[in-house]
C-alpha cells in the first residue's frame with residue numbers, strides 16, 4: 001500500500017500527496033518541557049509529539065518581543081535584516097515586499113488559514129494579518145479576546161479583579177468561553193471541513209494560542225496538576241548590583257494587575273515576595289498544561305493524515 005501511494009505520488013497526481021502543514025505558535029512559551037529538562041512540566045501531548053519529532057535543542061529567540069519575533073520567523077529573516085524591532089512597522093511598507101512562509105505555501109497550491117495570534121495583530125501586520133498575501137481567507141480571531149483585561153478574575157473575598165493570577169470557571173466567563181477555546185473550536189471546524197471536503201488541495205493551518213502569555217487566565221482545574229509545594233524558585237532571582245538601570249525591565253505590564261498592586265512592591269527595583277514568585281511560576285506551568293490539552297485535541301483530529309506538525313513560540 002505504501003509503495004503504491006509513493007508510486008502515485010511520484011508519477012501521477014503530485015498535488016494529492018503534498019502533506020498538509022499544521023503550524024502551532026504558542027505565545028510566550030518557554031522551553032518548559034520534560035524533553036528540555038524541566039521536570040515540573042505536565043504536557044503529555046507535547047511529550048508524545050516530541051518522541052516522534054525532531055526537537056531543536058539549540059534554538060534561540062531572535063527578539064524578546066512578539067511582533068518583531070513573529071515577523072522575523074514568518075518572513076524567514078533576522079530582526080537585524082528586517083530592521084524591525086518594535087510593534088509599529090509593517091515590513092511591506094517599511095523594508096521590503098518579503099514573502100512569508102504561509103504566502104509561499106499559498107502561492108504553491110495550498111489553502112492557507114490563520115486562527116488566533118499568528119502574526120502580531122495591529123500595525124505590524126497592517127491590521128489585516130498580512131491579508132491577502134499570506135492567507136486564502138479571512139483570519140479568525142476569538143471574540144472573547146476583547147475581555148483580555150476585563151475584571152473577570154475572582155479575588156479571595158469573592159469580588160472581581162484584573163489579576164495576573166486568574167484561574168477561572170468557564171461558566172462564569174463572558175460568553176462562557178475563553179479565547180483559546182474559541183480558537184480550538186475554529187481549528188477543529190476547519191479540519192473537519194477539510195476532511196469532508198472533496199477538494200484535494202493541501203492546507204497550511206496556523207493556530208496561534210494566546211496563553212501562557214499573561215494574565216494567567218485558564219480553567220482552574222489545571223492548577224490541581226501543579227501543587228505549589230513542587231515549585232522551585234529560580235537559583236538567581238536578584239538584580240545584579242552593577243546592572244545599569246537602562247538594562248533593567250521594571251515589568252510594568254505585571255505591576256498594573258490588581259493582585260500585584262496589592263503587594264506594594266516598590267518601583268522600580270522592589271522584589272516580588274518569594275511566595276508570589278512561586279505562584280507566578282505555578283500559574284505559568286498550569287497555563288502551559290492548558291494549552292497542551294488543546295493541542296492534544298488538534299493532534300487527535302489529524303491522526304492518520306499526512307500532516308507536518310510544527311510547534312514553536314515567539315519568545316518566553
Ligand SMILES: *[C@@H]1O[C@H](CO)[C@@H](O)[C@H](O)[C@H]1NC(C)=O
Nearest residue numbers: 092096097098099103107133
Ligand atoms: C508585493 O508582493 C505581492 C505578492 O507577490 C504582489 O502581489 C504585490 O504586487 C507586490 N507589491 C509591490 C509593491 O511590489
Ligand SMILES: *[C@@H]1O[C@H](CO)[C@@H](O)[C@H](O)[C@H]1NC(C)=O
Nearest residue numbers: 092093125126127128131132
Ligand atoms: C495596508 O492596509 C491599507 C489599508 O487597508 C491598504 O491600503 C494597503 O494597501 C495595505 N498595504 C499593503 C502592502 O497591502
Ligand SMILES: *[C@@H]1O[C@H](CO)[C@@H](O)[C@H](O)[C@H]1NC(C)=O
Nearest residue numbers: 189190192193194195196197
Ligand atoms: C462532516 O461529515 C460528517 C459525517 O458525514 C458530518 O457529521 C459532519 O456534519 C460534516 N461536517 C462538515 C463541517 O461538513
Ligand SMILES: *[C@@H]1O[C@H](CO)[C@@H](O)[C@H](O)[C@H]1NC(C)=O
Nearest residue numbers: 259260261262263264265273
Ligand atoms: C500595602 O499598602 C497598603 C496601604 O499602605 C496596606 O494597607 C497594605 O497592608 C499593604 N500590603 C502589603 C502586602 O504590605
